Amino acid sequence: MENPFEIINERLERIENLLENIYSNIGTKETNIITSKIMDIxxxxxxxxxxxxxIYKLTSSHTIxxxxxxxxxxxDKETxxxxxxxxxxxxxxxxxxxxSDYLIKKGKHF
Structure with missing residues (x-):
């Protein structure tokens, strides 16, 4: 049977590696706020x-x-x-x- 402390250490190392990857990517990737609002093609x-x-046809005809x-x-996603x-x-x-709303507004009841 494995030592429970070794299992805990392995899991902590994996967590640390994941956190390091997350923090290292923050500076190189766009934030979630921007990417959720702006889309590429x-x-x-x-x-x-x-x-x-x-989509290219819609953009060239200035439709979209x-x-x-x-x-x-x-x-822009909202647009x-x-x-x-x-x-x-x-x-x-x-x-x-x-x-019905139009007729009521104009004073003509049916």
């Missing part, structure tokens, strides 16, 4: 389920909101979410409620 492709060529830094394209939802298809109930 690969991330956007996965996020929207579109091919890269479709994007930023360009040199040759790289960047997409993309708004863009995706801006052409909402209204349900029949939504349309009837809007019509």
């Amino acid at each position: 690969e991330q956007l492709s996965n996020y929207l389920g579109l091919s890269k060529s479709q 909101p994007h930023s360009k830094r040199g040759k790289r394209l960047y997409f 993309i979410n708004s863009w995706v939802l801006e052409n909402k298809i209204w349900t029949q109930d939504d349309i009837e409620k809007q019509a």
Whole structure:
């Protein structure tokens, strides 16, 4: 049977190594806050389920909101979410409620 102190030491060494890797990567990688808000074309492709060529077509026709830094394209996640939802298809109930609200507002009751 192994010595329990050796097992504890091995686990502590693994934890220390993991922490060292995490701390060493903080300076070289973008923080989670930035990466969760900004996407590159690969991330956007996965996020929207579109091919890269479709995204390139949307950017070249200025259909999809994007930023360009040199040759790289960047997409703001919140802006993309708004863009995706801006052409909402209204349900029949939504349309009837809007019509009813409009008639009430104009003073014409039915």
